[in-house]
Amino acid sequence: MNKRIAVLVSGTGSLLEAMIKDGLPIALVLADRDCRGLEIAKQAGIKTSLVSRQTYGFGITNYSFYREEFTEKIVEVLLKNDIHLVAMAGFMTILAPVIFNYYDGRVLNSHPALLPAFKGDKAVSDALNFGVKVTGCTIHIATEKLDEGRILAQEPVFVQAGDTVESLWERIKQVERPLYSRVIREFAESIS
């Protein structure tokens, strides 16, 4: 595969870890904060970039955050690294629309619920609190609208009696890890 893939992370990076184990060719791992995901990438010898949110106002001017400037910086790093495809894997910043001027239809996201149900960053606890018996994960093309965009794949996960957010989320991730890797590979091979 000759596509250059960037993975965007903010946290534990277990999805990224699975992609690396699967042999997905990852050209760059970019994070918005210091996190385990960055360490995993470094250990695997993958190029990393930290575009810290704090540089863009967070905690500086009354907690205002310059989303546009932050996103422009990310786009600059992606372009500089000749990235074709961007995969968000637990990336916790909503990017400004400017990224879609360059990567429209080429930003993927994985969400820990069966979209369009339970959008947002509390998807697992929202599903659990709602009392659903089945939830799961969704791989989709990211758009300007949060957790919308064409769905590429979904897999269900059954909620079990006594589930906590942690136990349910871990079972979702067990399904999500191989699914996201496979979808990224197929998607990368399908684009020009």
Ligand code: GRF
């Ligand atoms: C995944 O469940 C993903 O759907 C969500 O964040 C989680 C990332 O997990 N957006 P990890 O940091 O890769 O372990």
